[in-house]
Amino acid sequence: MFNLRDKGAEIWENQGRIGRIVIAVGAIAIVAALPFMGGTFLNTPVADYESVLVYPIAMFVLMAIGLNIVIGKSGLLDLGYVAFFAIGAYTMGLLGTKTDLNTWEILPIGIAMAMFSGIILGVPALKLRGDYLAIITLGFGEIVRIVALNLGALGRSEGIQGIPTPPGIFGIEYAFDSHRIYYWTLLILILLAIWMVRRLSARRAGRAWESIRQDEDAAELLGVPTFKYKVWAFVLGASVGGAAGVLYASKTLFIAPDNFTLQISILILACVVFGGMGNIWGVILGAVILGYLPDRIRFLSEARLLVFGLVLVIMMNLRPDGILPRKKREKAIVKKDAS
């Protein structure tokens, strides 16, 4: 357990192309098969197991990956991430009920809306650093919720009802209670997000974020356009949150401001920190655990939140950097020929 991260990285690095494909396909197959494991110890006693897989687990994982770009990669503390989730969801709610557009057509619009609001928030806010940035983002999250609560067009506290489910594709129908279909759809989005983050991390953007997180002034003085890359981090994080929001609205069919409270921002932040900031696998694991645990121990009824909090406190004491912390392994030093 203690060296899980290094062990995993080692196994991966020692594989050839084919070995890696086998591992990746195998892992995806296992994760995709999770909905069929409801009869095992994984079952959640009170809530419906398959619906727990969709929300909170898969939804949390997707959002945690998005927030990790902002917090884990670039070191920008965003306490209002739920705003982008809400903007995606309300885009789906409004367009889904007022126009003929279906979920798949609204998805890119919702993502674009979230990205746009990422720019609106990011351009003024990212001139600030540290605590000040955290306070502004916290305010932004609340502003979005309160606007939804007071704007007639958004249904005020009643929210928006009767949001359509996605139309079927390739003969797969999205019924309200076919949770596993939603789960697999989210899985595809999660894989896309993982691909995006891994891709960017290995190139210029990843280095820029990393340098900003570690020493922003040094980065600026060595030619990194820090402001531009900070805004990019915000915008990409927002896009993932927006995508999650669209799917969420199209799944629950009913959204209200109460679904988008500060508590969600804090929970997703907890997923990122608990799992291991900056390490995408750690973040995913953190989101799975924090999404799953409260429902698994629901039989404890009122005491479950107490136990949940206790687990968090104990874990953060034992592993302050998260379950799978960042920190790259060093390869052995390659000795050069003396000649």
Added chain:
Amino acid sequence: MNKSLIELKNVTMKFGGVTALSDVTFDVKEKEILGLIGPNGAGKTTVFNVITGVYQITSGEIIFDGKSLAGVKRYKITKRGIARTFQNIRLWGDMTALENVMTAADTHKKSGLVSGLFGFPISRREEKRDKARAQELLDFIGIGEYSDRLAKNLPYGVQRRLEIARAMGAEPKLLLLDEPAAGFNPAEKVELAATIRKIRDAGYTVLLIEHDMSLVMKVSDRVVVLDFGQKIADDSPRNVQDDKRVIEAYLGVPEDAS
């Protein structure tokens, strides 16, 4: 004589009531190694900070490569061709030595985030080119074998050298070295002097802040001396060493002479 690469003209830098630089004028010629010395608090690092845009000067003018640097953003100053090292090492500790250099090299990339995401050929080409160049630079500085090590785990001397390699990664015309020999033993200092000359011979211009007099006098083509924010000498190393005002600045004025 070569033409000036950078000129400071009557540069004054005030912080509230404190004058850190007062009417300082000097230039650095192309392919020159200019030593910048002075007692503690003389304003040497402030010179670096005004050149790299950390501070906006109170009055005066800084001309680099024929153009004023007034109001230019910091990362764009780097892009124009000025890169620096830091007196207190400021590497990105969680990145490898190679990544540290590559991050600075990204300054001149044409490809950005979007072409990186979709793997456009230009991004792949530039990535490959800069990776090779970064390794070359590490080899050039003599720390090539450490390229895969995290910067924070490197020995002190290697970190100091990596600071130089990273600044060179940004392809500067003017390289600013802020006490690169701090904490070095005599043998390492000799080695560093050779490296600095090698850097100049490779076509860079070097502005060097250093406390170690023997090192400065050995490598510099010319030496500028600051004292209390004012330039008190600007001459060849030999003449500077004999300059009465310089000796006074460092050793103080004998009581019977004042």
